[in-house]
Amino acid sequence: MLDSRQLRMFHEVVRSGSYSAAARSLGYTQPAISQQMRALERSVGTPLFTRSGRNLRLTEAGELLSRHAETILADLSAAAEQVAAIKHLALGRVRLCTFPSASATIVAAAVSRLRASNPGVRVELLEAEPPESLALLRGGDCDIALAFSYDAEAGVDHEGMTARPLLDDEMVVVLPADHPLARRRTLALAELADETWIAGCPRCRTTFVAACAAADFSPVISFTTDDNLAMQSLVVAGSGIAVMPGLVLSFLRHPGVVVRPLRPVVRRAVTAYTLADYQHIPAVGTMLGALRAASAESKAQRGGPRGSAKHK
Incomplete structure (x- = not known):
């Protein structure tokens, strides 16, 4: 040698x-x-x-x-x-795995911040929902994984990972503008027991069904789709009503729907995960800081310390 x-x-x-x-x-x-x-x-x-x-x-x-x-x-x-x-962050790469509604909101804002302060750092985006995103992190296919988890979900094994809480995303009811309950300021889930529903992604659907069970009814689900705009279009078409994450409605909202807070509150926590050793890589640490800043800004814009959406 x-x-x-x-x-x-x-x-x-x-x-x-x-x-x-x-x-x-x-x-x-x-x-x-x-x-x-x-x-x-x-x-x-x-x-x-x-x-x-x-x-x-x-x-x-x-x-x-x-x-x-x-x-x-x-x-x-x-x-x-x-x-x-x-x-010194003149060069570098950070691989970020995220889910669609985070990509369009806090990730986009965080990447903009990073490019302004450290233009030599390249960001590579992958898209996957948990638990797949966390598996990609464990496998070394990304440096940071953004994931969401619901209040009622059983704990996920995060051994060896560092978690950075970003925001709490409140679920909301999406109704056609001419729905009889559209004038209400908030809606209790039990009041909607007789409605027909449009359900979202598997994890969101599981949490929604569990919340309905807690309110003593089993929802009639007419459609299921992962497409957030298609879900709203189906609501406008009168195919049912839906429960959606407030984060989605902050950037993608059909003009024919109204959005109302749901009671009792159902939230999903949005968290950035990285492996313990990765947080010492300059580009990863800087990206985590940008995500936290973008999340804080999103909370302020949407109102309330928990980042709940403003509703008209």
Whole structure:
């Protein structure tokens, strides 16, 4: 294995033509250079220099090493500069796995913040919902996973992960504008027992059904879809009413629906997860900071310390 310090000395000896000249250039003594060149020859297992009077001549092995030394040293220097750039956030990459409503809101705002402060940091986005997103984090396929969890859900194994709570997203009832209950300021779930429903993603649907059971009824579900705009369009078409995350309605809202707070409150917690060691990577730490700032801004815009949506 070549020693980079010895290789730099060797390169300087070749460039300057002697041990003493190399010593002066590098700030070493001439015996120190001689000692390191002997150590390098022992390492490669063959002489690198021969002497002709006071002149040094390269052996065949020395000529071969000399041809490679400049490239090797240039690559090492470039690598050191790039690592330093990553450390100081002039360069870097962060891989972020997120779910759709977060992508369109807090992630978009966080990426904008990061680009403004550290334009050399590249953000790569993956899209997956939990628990798949957390599995991707464990597998090393992303650096940060944004995930949501509901109040009533059983605990998920987060061993080895660091959790950064971002916001609480309150579920809301979505009704057609001409619905008889559209004038109400809030709606109790039990009051909606006779309604027909449009349900969302599997995890949202499971939580919704559990909440209905707690209110002593089993919902009649006519449609299920993961498409948030399709869900609202079905509501407008009179196919049923829906319960949706407030975060979705903050950026994607059909003009023909009204949104009302649900009682009792059902929330999902939005959290950024990373592996314990990843949080010390500069780009990851900076991205986590940008996500927290964007989430705080979203809470302020939507009203209330829990980030609940404003409703008209």
